Amino acid sequence: MEYIIIFISAIFVNNIVLAKFLGICPFIGVSSRLETSVGMTGAVAFVMVIATIVTYLIQYYILKPLSIGFMQTITFILVIAALVQLVEIILKKVSPALYQALGIYLPLITTNCAVLxxxxxxxxxxxxxxEAAVFSFAxxxxxxxxxxxxSSMRESLDLVDIPKGMKGIPVAFIIAGILSMAFMGFAGLV
Amino acid sequence: MAKRESTFGNMLLALTVVTLISSASLGFVYELTKGPIAAAKLAKKNEALQSVLPEFNNHPVEEVYKKAVDGDTLYFFPARRDSQLVGTAVETFSPKGFGGTIRLMVGFLPDGTINNVAVLEHKETPGLGDKMDRKKSDWSVQFEGKNPKNFKLAVKKDGGDVQAITASTISSRAFCDAVERAYNSLMKGGQQ
Amino acid sequence: MNQWNNFSKGIFKENAVFVQVLGMCPTLGVTTSAYNGLGMGLATTFVLLMSNIVVSMVKGFIPDKVRIPAYIVIIASFVTIVELIMQAFVPVLFDELGLFIPLIVVNCLVLGRSEAFASKNNVLSSAVDGLGMGLGFTLALFMLGSIRELLGSGAWLGIKFIHGDGMLLFILAPGAFIALAYLIAIMNRVNRRNA
Structure with missing residues:
Protein backbone atom coordinates (compact mmCIF):
# COMPACT_ATOMS: atom_id res chain seq x y z
CA MET A 1 0.00 0.00 0.00
CA GLU A 2 2.82 2.32 1.01
CA TYR A 3 4.49 1.68 -2.35
CA ILE A 4 1.33 2.40 -4.34
CA ILE A 5 0.98 5.76 -2.60
CA ILE A 6 4.60 6.67 -3.33
CA PHE A 7 4.12 5.56 -6.92
CA ILE A 8 0.93 7.51 -7.62
CA SER A 9 2.08 10.60 -5.77
CA ALA A 10 5.41 10.76 -7.62
CA ILE A 11 3.75 10.45 -11.03
CA PHE A 12 0.69 12.65 -10.66
CA VAL A 13 0.47 14.69 -7.50
CA ASN A 14 4.09 15.74 -7.13
CA ASN A 15 5.02 15.42 -10.77
CA ILE A 16 8.72 16.16 -10.96
CA VAL A 17 8.41 18.59 -13.86
CA LEU A 18 5.01 20.17 -13.47
CA ALA A 19 4.89 20.53 -9.69
CA LYS A 20 8.49 20.38 -8.50
CA PHE A 21 10.16 22.20 -11.41
CA LEU A 22 13.01 19.77 -11.88
CA GLY A 23 14.31 18.64 -15.23
CA ILE A 24 12.89 21.62 -17.08
CA CYS A 25 15.84 21.94 -19.48
CA PRO A 26 15.27 18.60 -21.26
CA PHE A 27 11.53 19.12 -20.80
CA ILE A 28 11.69 22.18 -23.03
CA GLY A 29 14.77 21.19 -25.02
CA VAL A 30 13.87 17.77 -26.43
CA SER A 31 10.11 18.01 -26.38
CA SER A 32 9.60 19.30 -29.90
CA ARG A 33 9.38 15.73 -31.28
CA LEU A 34 7.53 12.79 -29.77
CA GLU A 35 10.16 10.25 -30.76
CA THR A 36 13.01 12.04 -29.00
CA SER A 37 10.87 12.44 -25.89
CA VAL A 38 10.38 8.71 -25.63
CA GLY A 39 14.12 8.10 -26.06
CA MET A 40 14.99 10.68 -23.43
CA THR A 41 12.50 9.18 -20.99
CA GLY A 42 14.05 5.75 -21.38
CA ALA A 43 17.54 7.07 -20.73
CA VAL A 44 16.43 9.13 -17.73
CA ALA A 45 14.53 6.24 -16.15
CA PHE A 46 17.55 3.99 -16.54
CA VAL A 47 20.03 6.40 -14.97
CA MET A 48 17.66 7.76 -12.34
CA VAL A 49 16.90 4.39 -10.76
CA ILE A 50 20.53 3.25 -10.71
CA ALA A 51 21.79 6.62 -9.48
CA THR A 52 19.23 6.79 -6.68
CA ILE A 53 20.14 3.32 -5.42
CA VAL A 54 23.88 3.99 -5.57
CA THR A 55 23.67 7.40 -3.91
CA TYR A 56 21.39 5.90 -1.26
CA LEU A 57 24.02 3.30 -0.39
CA ILE A 58 26.74 5.93 -0.36
CA GLN A 59 24.74 8.20 1.91
CA TYR A 60 23.97 5.54 4.51
CA TYR A 61 27.15 3.45 4.37
CA ILE A 62 29.84 6.06 3.72
CA LEU A 63 28.79 9.66 4.34
CA LYS A 64 26.72 9.03 7.46
CA PRO A 65 29.14 6.75 9.36
CA LEU A 66 31.95 9.20 8.64
CA SER A 67 29.63 12.14 9.45
CA ILE A 68 30.71 14.09 6.42
CA GLY A 69 27.18 14.95 5.32
CA PHE A 70 28.42 18.26 3.91
CA MET A 71 30.13 16.33 1.12
CA GLN A 72 26.72 15.16 -0.14
CA THR A 73 26.35 17.49 -3.11
CA ILE A 74 29.84 16.95 -4.45
CA THR A 75 29.77 13.15 -4.00
CA PHE A 76 26.34 12.72 -5.53
CA ILE A 77 27.08 14.74 -8.65
CA LEU A 78 30.36 12.89 -9.20
CA VAL A 79 28.63 9.55 -8.78
CA ILE A 80 25.97 10.54 -11.28
CA ALA A 81 28.52 11.79 -13.80
CA ALA A 82 30.55 8.60 -13.44
CA LEU A 83 27.44 6.43 -13.67
CA VAL A 84 26.34 8.09 -16.87
CA GLN A 85 29.73 7.33 -18.41
CA LEU A 86 29.64 3.77 -17.14
CA VAL A 87 26.12 3.14 -18.41
CA GLU A 88 27.17 4.49 -21.78
CA ILE A 89 30.18 2.14 -22.01
CA ILE A 90 28.30 -0.93 -20.80
CA LEU A 91 25.32 -0.27 -23.03
CA LYS A 92 27.59 0.05 -26.04
CA LYS A 93 29.09 -3.39 -25.35
CA VAL A 94 26.04 -5.28 -24.12
CA SER A 95 23.16 -3.94 -26.12
CA PRO A 96 24.07 -1.95 -29.22
CA ALA A 97 20.38 -1.68 -30.13
CA LEU A 98 19.51 0.02 -26.86
CA TYR A 99 22.62 2.17 -27.17
CA GLN A 100 21.46 3.29 -30.60
CA ALA A 101 18.15 4.33 -29.10
CA LEU A 102 19.37 6.05 -25.91
CA GLY A 103 22.99 6.87 -26.70
CA ILE A 104 22.70 10.47 -27.76
CA TYR A 105 20.63 11.37 -24.68
CA LEU A 106 22.97 9.89 -22.12
CA PRO A 107 25.58 12.69 -21.95
CA LEU A 108 22.77 15.21 -21.45
CA ILE A 109 21.62 13.49 -18.31
CA THR A 110 24.52 14.55 -16.07
CA THR A 111 23.17 18.07 -16.02
CA ASN A 112 19.53 16.99 -15.76
CA CYS A 113 18.76 18.31 -12.34
CA ALA A 114 15.93 15.83 -11.92
CA VAL A 115 18.47 13.03 -11.39
CA LEU A 116 20.40 14.81 -8.64
CA GLU A 131 10.89 2.77 -1.32
CA ALA A 132 13.74 4.71 -2.88
CA ALA A 133 13.73 2.40 -5.89
CA VAL A 134 9.96 2.74 -6.35
CA PHE A 135 10.14 6.50 -5.88
CA SER A 136 12.88 7.01 -8.44
CA PHE A 137 11.18 4.77 -10.99
CA ALA A 138 7.83 6.49 -10.54
CA SER A 151 5.80 16.95 -27.21
CA SER A 152 2.64 15.55 -28.75
CA MET A 153 1.02 18.92 -28.29
CA ARG A 154 4.01 20.79 -29.68
CA GLU A 155 3.93 18.62 -32.77
CA SER A 156 0.39 19.68 -33.55
CA LEU A 157 1.32 23.29 -32.87
CA ASP A 158 3.45 23.31 -36.00
CA LEU A 159 0.25 23.69 -37.99
CA VAL A 160 -1.12 26.57 -35.95
CA ASP A 161 -0.60 30.24 -36.60
CA ILE A 162 0.87 31.68 -33.40
CA PRO A 163 1.92 35.31 -32.80
CA LYS A 164 5.58 35.72 -33.78
CA GLY A 165 6.91 36.56 -30.33
CA MET A 166 5.24 33.57 -28.75
CA LYS A 167 6.62 31.00 -31.19
CA GLY A 168 8.88 28.25 -29.92
CA ILE A 169 9.78 28.43 -26.26
CA PRO A 170 7.16 30.85 -24.90
CA VAL A 171 4.26 28.84 -26.25
CA ALA A 172 5.84 25.65 -24.89
CA PHE A 173 5.84 27.26 -21.45
CA ILE A 174 2.19 28.27 -21.81
CA ILE A 175 1.28 24.66 -22.61
CA ALA A 176 3.36 23.49 -19.67
CA GLY A 177 1.42 25.93 -17.48
CA ILE A 178 -1.90 24.52 -18.65
CA LEU A 179 -0.65 20.96 -18.17
CA SER A 180 0.50 21.85 -14.69
CA MET A 181 -2.95 23.27 -13.94
CA ALA A 182 -4.50 20.01 -15.11
CA PHE A 183 -2.14 18.02 -12.90
CA MET A 184 -3.16 20.07 -9.86
CA GLY A 185 -6.50 18.30 -10.18
CA PHE A 186 -4.78 15.12 -9.02
CA ALA A 187 -4.02 16.73 -5.67
CA GLY A 188 -6.82 14.96 -3.80
CA LEU A 189 -5.74 11.56 -5.06
CA VAL A 190 -3.60 10.48 -2.13
CA MET B 1 50.78 28.28 -20.76
CA ALA B 2 50.47 25.27 -23.03
CA LYS B 3 47.75 22.70 -22.43
CA ARG B 4 49.01 19.59 -20.74
CA GLU B 5 48.82 16.32 -22.63
CA SER B 6 45.98 13.97 -21.80
CA THR B 7 48.23 11.13 -20.64
CA PHE B 8 46.95 8.84 -17.95
CA GLY B 9 49.44 10.17 -15.41
CA ASN B 10 48.56 13.76 -16.08
CA MET B 11 44.83 13.10 -15.87
CA LEU B 12 45.21 11.23 -12.61
CA LEU B 13 47.44 13.93 -11.19
CA ALA B 14 45.12 16.77 -12.19
CA LEU B 15 42.00 15.12 -10.81
CA THR B 16 43.72 14.12 -7.58
CA VAL B 17 45.03 17.63 -6.98
CA VAL B 18 41.68 19.26 -7.77
CA THR B 19 39.79 16.85 -5.52
CA LEU B 20 42.30 17.20 -2.69
CA ILE B 21 42.23 20.98 -2.74
CA SER B 22 38.47 21.11 -2.93
CA SER B 23 37.87 18.65 -0.10
CA ALA B 24 40.46 20.39 2.06
CA SER B 25 38.82 23.76 1.52
CA LEU B 26 35.37 22.28 2.13
CA GLY B 27 36.53 20.76 5.37
CA PHE B 28 37.92 24.14 6.37
CA VAL B 29 34.68 26.00 5.60
CA TYR B 30 32.71 23.28 7.35
CA GLU B 31 34.75 23.71 10.53
CA LEU B 32 34.32 27.46 10.23
CA THR B 33 30.55 27.35 9.84
CA LYS B 34 29.82 24.46 12.19
CA GLY B 35 29.46 26.74 15.20
CA PRO B 36 27.20 29.34 13.56
CA ILE B 37 25.00 26.61 11.98
CA ALA B 38 24.48 24.92 15.33
CA ALA B 39 23.81 28.30 16.93
CA ALA B 40 21.26 29.19 14.23
CA LYS B 41 19.46 25.88 14.73
CA LEU B 42 19.41 26.29 18.49
CA ALA B 43 18.18 29.88 18.19
CA LYS B 44 15.36 28.71 15.94
CA LYS B 45 14.34 26.03 18.43
CA ASN B 46 14.51 28.40 21.39
CA GLU B 47 12.48 30.98 19.55
CA ALA B 48 9.82 28.39 18.76
CA LEU B 49 9.81 27.22 22.40
CA GLN B 50 9.42 30.74 23.70
CA SER B 51 6.55 31.44 21.35
CA VAL B 52 4.54 28.35 22.24
CA LEU B 53 5.13 28.03 25.99
CA PRO B 54 4.10 30.19 28.91
CA GLU B 55 6.93 32.06 30.59
CA PHE B 56 9.62 29.73 31.91
CA ASN B 57 13.07 30.07 33.41
CA ASN B 58 14.66 26.66 32.95
CA HIS B 59 16.38 25.35 29.82
CA PRO B 60 13.83 23.05 28.13
CA VAL B 61 16.37 22.09 25.44
CA GLU B 62 18.60 20.55 28.08
CA GLU B 63 15.77 18.54 29.64
CA VAL B 64 14.48 17.14 26.38
CA TYR B 65 13.24 13.55 26.26
CA LYS B 66 11.98 11.63 23.27
CA LYS B 67 9.57 8.92 22.27
CA ALA B 68 9.39 6.93 19.03
CA VAL B 69 5.94 7.13 17.44
CA ASP B 70 4.71 6.05 14.00
CA GLY B 71 8.17 5.54 12.56
CA ASP B 72 9.49 8.93 13.63
CA THR B 73 10.40 10.61 16.90
CA LEU B 74 8.57 13.09 19.08
CA TYR B 75 10.62 15.40 21.28
CA PHE B 76 9.27 16.74 24.55
CA PHE B 77 10.56 19.95 26.08
CA PRO B 78 9.36 20.49 29.65
CA ALA B 79 9.15 24.12 30.71
CA ARG B 80 9.40 25.02 34.37
CA ARG B 81 9.22 28.22 36.30
CA ASP B 82 11.01 27.95 39.63
CA SER B 83 11.03 24.14 39.15
CA GLN B 84 7.22 24.08 38.79
CA LEU B 85 6.05 22.51 35.50
CA VAL B 86 4.19 25.21 33.57
CA GLY B 87 3.87 23.40 30.26
CA THR B 88 5.42 21.02 27.79
CA ALA B 89 6.32 21.76 24.21
CA VAL B 90 6.17 18.82 21.82
CA GLU B 91 8.09 18.77 18.58
CA THR B 92 5.73 16.78 16.41
CA PHE B 93 5.27 15.84 12.76
CA SER B 94 2.78 14.64 10.21
CA PRO B 95 3.72 12.79 7.03
CA LYS B 96 0.39 13.75 5.46
CA GLY B 97 1.28 17.27 4.32
CA PHE B 98 0.59 18.28 0.74
CA GLY B 99 4.26 18.63 -0.08
CA GLY B 100 5.67 16.07 2.37
CA THR B 101 6.31 15.95 6.09
CA ILE B 102 5.45 18.95 8.22
CA ARG B 103 7.01 19.61 11.62
CA LEU B 104 5.37 21.65 14.36
CA MET B 105 6.19 22.76 17.87
CA VAL B 106 3.06 22.53 19.99
CA GLY B 107 3.01 24.01 23.47
CA PHE B 108 0.65 22.38 26.00
CA LEU B 109 -0.28 23.55 29.47
CA PRO B 110 -0.07 20.83 32.15
CA ASP B 111 -3.80 20.03 31.78
CA GLY B 112 -3.42 19.39 28.06
CA THR B 113 -4.74 22.73 26.82
CA ILE B 114 -2.98 23.96 23.68
CA ASN B 115 -1.11 27.13 24.52
CA ASN B 116 0.24 27.91 21.05
CA VAL B 117 1.58 26.26 17.91
CA ALA B 118 4.59 27.16 15.79
CA VAL B 119 5.54 25.70 12.41
CA LEU B 120 9.13 24.45 12.28
CA GLU B 121 9.28 22.99 8.83
CA HIS B 122 6.92 22.50 5.92
CA LYS B 123 6.89 22.15 2.16
CA GLU B 124 3.32 23.30 1.60
CA THR B 125 2.25 25.44 -1.33
CA PRO B 126 3.22 29.10 -0.94
CA GLY B 127 0.12 31.27 -0.74
CA LEU B 128 -2.13 28.35 0.22
CA GLY B 129 -0.96 25.68 2.65
CA ASP B 130 1.82 27.85 4.06
CA LYS B 131 -0.86 29.93 5.82
CA MET B 132 -0.47 27.46 8.68
CA ASP B 133 2.68 29.42 9.51
CA ARG B 134 1.96 32.32 11.83
CA LYS B 135 4.34 34.47 9.79
CA LYS B 136 1.98 34.17 6.83
CA SER B 137 -1.48 34.31 8.40
CA ASP B 138 -3.42 34.14 11.67
CA TRP B 139 -5.02 30.82 10.79
CA SER B 140 -3.45 28.85 13.65
CA VAL B 141 -4.83 31.27 16.28
CA GLN B 142 -7.95 29.10 16.46
CA PHE B 143 -5.97 26.41 18.29
CA GLU B 144 -4.92 28.68 21.15
CA GLY B 145 -6.49 27.88 24.50
CA LYS B 146 -8.37 24.85 23.17
CA ASN B 147 -8.23 21.54 24.99
CA PRO B 148 -8.34 18.60 22.58
CA LYS B 149 -10.51 16.83 25.20
CA ASN B 150 -13.47 18.89 24.00
CA PHE B 151 -12.07 20.38 20.78
CA LYS B 152 -12.07 17.78 18.02
CA LEU B 153 -8.80 18.05 16.10
CA ALA B 154 -10.19 17.55 12.61
CA VAL B 155 -11.39 19.90 9.91
CA LYS B 156 -15.12 20.70 9.79
CA LYS B 157 -15.48 18.70 6.58
CA ASP B 158 -14.42 15.60 8.55
CA GLY B 159 -16.74 16.39 11.44
CA GLY B 160 -14.18 18.21 13.61
CA ASP B 161 -13.96 21.70 15.07
CA VAL B 162 -11.16 23.16 12.95
CA GLN B 163 -11.85 25.72 10.27
CA ALA B 164 -9.66 24.54 7.37
CA ILE B 165 -7.45 26.91 5.38
CA THR B 166 -9.35 27.88 2.25
CA ALA B 167 -8.41 25.56 -0.63
CA SER B 168 -5.88 23.71 1.56
CA THR B 169 -7.84 20.99 3.30
CA ILE B 170 -4.93 18.56 2.98
CA SER B 171 -2.48 20.90 4.70
CA SER B 172 -5.04 21.63 7.43
CA ARG B 173 -5.64 17.92 7.98
CA ALA B 174 -1.90 17.32 8.29
CA PHE B 175 -1.66 20.15 10.82
CA CYS B 176 -4.44 18.59 12.93
CA ASP B 177 -2.83 15.18 12.57
CA ALA B 178 0.47 16.52 13.93
CA VAL B 179 -1.15 18.32 16.87
CA GLU B 180 -3.24 15.27 17.73
CA ARG B 181 -0.17 13.00 17.64
CA ALA B 182 1.56 15.34 20.08
CA TYR B 183 -1.48 15.50 22.38
CA ASN B 184 -2.05 11.74 22.43
CA SER B 185 1.51 10.82 23.31
CA LEU B 186 1.73 13.60 25.88
CA MET B 187 -1.41 12.38 27.62
CA LYS B 188 -0.33 8.75 27.42
CA GLY B 189 2.34 9.20 30.05
CA GLY B 190 4.47 11.55 28.00
CA GLN B 191 4.36 14.22 30.68
CA GLN B 192 7.15 14.21 33.21
CA MET C 1 36.48 42.73 -26.33
CA ASN C 2 36.29 45.54 -23.84
CA GLN C 3 35.26 44.65 -20.33
CA TRP C 4 32.04 46.67 -20.32
CA ASN C 5 30.63 44.77 -23.30
CA ASN C 6 31.84 41.59 -21.72
CA PHE C 7 29.91 42.44 -18.57
CA SER C 8 26.71 43.76 -20.10
CA LYS C 9 26.20 40.95 -22.57
CA GLY C 10 25.24 38.67 -19.67
CA ILE C 11 22.56 41.08 -18.59
CA PHE C 12 20.96 41.88 -21.94
CA LYS C 13 22.09 40.35 -25.21
CA GLU C 14 22.91 36.90 -23.85
CA ASN C 15 20.73 36.90 -20.76
CA ALA C 16 20.77 33.38 -19.37
CA VAL C 17 17.05 33.13 -18.73
CA PHE C 18 15.39 35.22 -21.39
CA VAL C 19 17.68 34.58 -24.32
CA GLN C 20 19.61 31.37 -23.69
CA VAL C 21 16.79 29.72 -21.68
CA LEU C 22 19.26 28.13 -19.26
CA GLY C 23 18.82 27.39 -15.58
CA MET C 24 15.08 27.04 -15.85
CA CYS C 25 14.60 24.86 -12.78
CA PRO C 26 15.50 27.45 -10.13
CA THR C 27 13.98 30.18 -12.31
CA LEU C 28 10.57 28.55 -12.01
CA GLY C 29 11.00 26.82 -8.68
CA VAL C 30 12.00 29.57 -6.27
CA THR C 31 10.43 32.69 -7.73
CA THR C 32 7.31 32.69 -5.58
CA SER C 33 8.49 36.01 -4.18
CA ALA C 34 10.88 38.76 -5.24
CA TYR C 35 13.06 38.19 -2.17
CA ASN C 36 13.52 34.48 -2.87
CA GLY C 37 14.37 35.22 -6.50
CA LEU C 38 16.98 37.72 -5.39
CA GLY C 39 18.50 35.31 -2.87
CA MET C 40 18.72 32.47 -5.36
CA GLY C 41 20.16 34.79 -8.02
CA LEU C 42 22.90 36.08 -5.73
CA ALA C 43 23.81 32.57 -4.55
CA THR C 44 24.17 31.50 -8.17
CA THR C 45 26.16 34.63 -9.01
CA PHE C 46 28.65 33.82 -6.27
CA VAL C 47 29.15 30.28 -7.56
CA LEU C 48 29.41 31.51 -11.15
CA LEU C 49 31.96 34.18 -10.31
CA MET C 50 34.15 31.96 -8.16
CA SER C 51 34.07 28.94 -10.44
CA ASN C 52 34.82 31.10 -13.48
CA ILE C 53 37.84 32.60 -11.68
CA VAL C 54 39.20 29.25 -10.51
CA VAL C 55 38.58 27.48 -13.82
CA SER C 56 40.41 30.18 -15.74
CA MET C 57 43.31 29.96 -13.27
CA VAL C 58 43.75 26.20 -13.51
CA LYS C 59 42.90 25.78 -17.18
CA GLY C 60 46.53 25.16 -18.16
CA PHE C 61 47.00 22.49 -15.56
CA ILE C 62 43.98 20.35 -16.43
CA PRO C 63 44.30 17.91 -19.34
CA ASP C 64 41.53 18.20 -21.90
CA LYS C 65 39.97 14.79 -21.40
CA VAL C 66 39.23 15.23 -17.72
CA ARG C 67 38.25 18.88 -17.80
CA ILE C 68 34.50 18.30 -17.32
CA PRO C 69 34.83 16.20 -14.14
CA ALA C 70 37.41 18.67 -12.82
CA TYR C 71 35.06 21.60 -13.49
CA ILE C 72 32.22 19.74 -11.81
CA VAL C 73 34.33 19.21 -8.69
CA ILE C 74 35.25 22.90 -8.60
CA ILE C 75 31.66 24.02 -9.06
CA ALA C 76 30.32 21.51 -6.52
CA SER C 77 32.83 22.78 -3.94
CA PHE C 78 31.63 26.35 -4.28
CA VAL C 79 28.01 25.21 -4.17
CA THR C 80 28.70 23.40 -0.90
CA ILE C 81 30.43 26.48 0.49
CA VAL C 82 27.36 28.56 -0.36
CA GLU C 83 25.17 25.91 1.24
CA LEU C 84 27.14 26.00 4.49
CA ILE C 85 27.35 29.78 4.64
CA MET C 86 23.64 30.26 3.98
CA GLN C 87 22.75 27.63 6.57
CA ALA C 88 24.83 29.50 9.12
CA PHE C 89 23.86 33.09 8.44
CA VAL C 90 20.52 33.19 6.56
CA PRO C 91 18.82 29.98 7.76
CA VAL C 92 15.31 31.22 6.93
CA LEU C 93 16.19 31.89 3.29
CA PHE C 94 18.04 28.58 3.14
CA ASP C 95 14.89 26.75 4.26
CA GLU C 96 12.80 28.52 1.63
CA LEU C 97 15.15 27.76 -1.25
CA GLY C 98 15.74 24.23 0.03
CA LEU C 99 16.56 21.72 -2.64
CA PHE C 100 17.45 24.33 -5.23
CA ILE C 101 20.66 25.37 -3.48
CA PRO C 102 22.49 22.04 -3.99
CA LEU C 103 20.98 21.97 -7.47
CA ILE C 104 23.00 25.04 -8.50
CA VAL C 105 25.63 22.44 -9.32
CA VAL C 106 23.59 21.14 -12.26
CA ASN C 107 22.51 24.57 -13.42
CA CYS C 108 23.59 24.36 -17.05
CA LEU C 109 24.49 28.03 -16.91
CA VAL C 110 27.38 27.51 -14.48
CA LEU C 111 29.03 24.58 -16.23
CA GLY C 112 28.25 26.24 -19.56
CA ARG C 113 30.23 29.41 -18.68
CA SER C 114 33.18 27.38 -17.36
CA GLU C 115 33.32 25.34 -20.52
CA ALA C 116 32.49 28.03 -23.07
CA PHE C 117 34.21 31.06 -21.56
CA ALA C 118 36.47 30.58 -18.55
CA SER C 119 38.42 27.70 -20.09
CA LYS C 120 39.48 29.98 -22.95
CA ASN C 121 39.95 33.40 -21.35
CA ASN C 122 42.10 35.07 -18.72
CA VAL C 123 41.13 35.50 -15.09
CA LEU C 124 39.88 39.09 -15.31
CA SER C 125 37.66 38.52 -18.34
CA SER C 126 36.30 35.35 -16.80
CA ALA C 127 35.47 37.10 -13.55
CA VAL C 128 33.70 39.91 -15.41
CA ASP C 129 31.83 37.39 -17.54
CA GLY C 130 30.75 35.39 -14.50
CA LEU C 131 29.59 38.51 -12.69
CA GLY C 132 27.63 39.76 -15.70
CA MET C 133 25.99 36.43 -16.37
CA GLY C 134 25.18 35.99 -12.69
CA LEU C 135 23.67 39.44 -12.34
CA GLY C 136 21.65 38.93 -15.52
CA PHE C 137 20.34 35.71 -14.03
CA THR C 138 19.60 37.48 -10.75
CA LEU C 139 17.76 40.26 -12.58
CA ALA C 140 15.59 37.73 -14.42
CA LEU C 141 14.74 35.86 -11.22
CA PHE C 142 14.02 39.09 -9.40
CA MET C 143 11.69 40.27 -12.19
CA LEU C 144 9.83 36.97 -12.35
CA GLY C 145 9.60 36.85 -8.56
CA SER C 146 8.28 40.41 -8.44
CA ILE C 147 5.61 39.70 -11.05
CA ARG C 148 4.48 36.52 -9.35
CA GLU C 149 4.45 38.10 -5.91
CA LEU C 150 2.58 41.20 -7.12
CA LEU C 151 -0.08 39.23 -8.99
CA GLY C 152 -0.21 36.26 -6.67
CA SER C 153 -0.18 37.77 -3.22
CA GLY C 154 -0.60 41.46 -3.94
CA ALA C 155 2.69 42.30 -2.30
CA TRP C 156 6.25 43.21 -3.21
CA LEU C 157 9.28 42.29 -1.12
CA GLY C 158 6.86 41.35 1.61
CA ILE C 159 5.02 44.68 1.63
CA LYS C 160 1.30 44.10 1.21
CA PHE C 161 -0.68 46.33 -1.16
CA ILE C 162 -4.06 44.67 -1.03
CA HIS C 163 -6.10 42.98 1.66
CA GLY C 164 -6.52 39.23 1.32
CA ASP C 165 -5.21 37.14 -1.52
CA GLY C 166 -4.20 38.01 -5.04
CA MET C 167 -4.52 35.74 -8.04
CA LEU C 168 -3.27 32.60 -6.38
CA LEU C 169 -2.59 30.96 -9.72
CA PHE C 170 0.60 32.98 -10.08
CA ILE C 171 2.08 31.66 -6.85
CA LEU C 172 1.26 28.10 -7.85
CA ALA C 173 3.15 26.04 -10.40
CA PRO C 174 1.06 26.89 -13.50
CA GLY C 175 1.53 30.62 -12.91
CA ALA C 176 5.30 30.19 -12.97
CA PHE C 177 5.21 28.71 -16.45
CA ILE C 178 2.74 31.24 -17.81
CA ALA C 179 4.45 34.31 -16.33
CA LEU C 180 7.82 33.16 -17.68
CA ALA C 181 6.31 32.50 -21.12
CA TYR C 182 5.08 36.08 -21.37
CA LEU C 183 8.33 37.53 -20.02
CA ILE C 184 10.35 35.66 -22.67
CA ALA C 185 7.92 36.72 -25.38
CA ILE C 186 8.26 40.37 -24.34
CA MET C 187 12.06 40.11 -24.23
CA ASN C 188 12.06 38.53 -27.70
CA ARG C 189 10.20 41.51 -28.99
CA VAL C 190 12.42 44.06 -27.25
CA ASN C 191 15.60 42.36 -28.48
CA ARG C 192 14.29 42.17 -32.03
CA ARG C 193 13.49 45.84 -32.09
CA ASN C 194 16.96 46.74 -30.80
CA ALA C 195 18.70 44.46 -33.25
Missing part, protein backbone atom coordinates in the same frame (compact mmCIF):
# COMPACT_ATOMS: atom_id res chain seq x y z
CA UNK A 117 17.13 16.22 -7.30
CA UNK A 118 15.59 12.78 -6.87
CA UNK A 119 18.74 11.44 -5.21
CA UNK A 120 18.63 14.28 -2.64
CA UNK A 121 14.83 14.10 -2.19
CA UNK A 122 15.09 10.38 -1.44
CA UNK A 123 17.42 11.15 1.45
CA UNK A 124 15.31 14.11 2.64
CA UNK A 125 12.10 12.07 2.63
CA UNK A 126 13.79 9.33 4.66
CA UNK A 127 12.80 6.47 2.36
CA UNK A 128 14.22 2.98 2.81
CA UNK A 129 15.90 1.19 -0.08
CA UNK A 130 12.86 -0.45 -1.76
CA UNK A 139 9.47 9.90 -10.80
CA UNK A 140 11.02 8.90 -14.11
CA UNK A 141 7.60 7.76 -15.36
CA UNK A 142 6.15 11.08 -14.27
CA UNK A 143 8.94 12.89 -16.13
CA UNK A 144 8.21 10.80 -19.23
CA UNK A 145 4.49 11.42 -19.00
CA UNK A 146 4.96 15.19 -18.88
CA UNK A 147 7.50 15.05 -21.72
CA UNK A 148 5.32 12.91 -24.00
CA UNK A 149 2.23 15.04 -23.34
CA UNK A 150 4.09 18.25 -24.12
Missing amino acids: GVAILTIQNGYNLP TAIGFGLALVLL
